[in-house]
Amino acid sequence: MASIEQRFTLLVPSSTQNLALIRDFVTNVGFQAGLGDDDVAKLELAVDEACTNVIEHAHRNDLSKDVVVRATFDERTLRIEVVDTGEGFDPSKVPQETLEKLVANHRSGGLGLRVMKSLMDEVSYEIVPGDRNRLRMVKKLRKEV
């Protein structure tokens, strides 16, 4: 029997002030999808990292732009999309240097993607020039039969 897919969308102005609201949104969706406390915490942080990248790098803190977070789940997976209309900031293009090297170079860039990849089962990025950019993340739900 095909499982029913449930979809949720949040659209907020592009400001770090709204990170709390975004976290509350994905936390609620995560619990509704059946994730436990630990996985919800991971989801919350991964989405925070994705949206922070959009707000600070793609949109350069431009409040007139929107951040869109879409969450979809069925019985097997929870999928998150973070969509922006900014400059096409691809976090995977940020060099993944060691922590020691980042400290030595006075840089903290690239930590967000490292966190996302550690916490989610899949992370991918798509840039459609002149249109929009979309970061996709997948969390598998533990409902194996």
Next chain:
Amino acid sequence: MPHPFVVQRSDDGDLSVLSLEGYLDAHTAPQFEKAIQDEIDAGRVRLIVDGAQLKYISSAGLGVFMSFIEEIRDKGGDIKICSLVPKVRQIFDILGFHAIYDMVESRPAAVQRFAEVPTREV
């Protein structure tokens, strides 16, 4: 409504203690940045960051630790991190912070750690 974040400052002998409370993310990281900068400006570079009341941290908060550590150690000081709750500690561990920072269970253990290792190489 943003999630709240507060930094409280206190002294423990010649050590400065910054107690973090609430949510440390890209929105609140500048507050933490300023608190550390104020300590450096006042010549206080032996810092304990007490995370007992810290509920949440993202990489923006972790970036603050990273951006100051070299300067602080160059001045002969250090940042010792203590009392993190498991949810927060997990993020420090994922990024390998234990290789660079002393992270201990309690504030007395952080004081003790300063007595043993006043500073470290970056």
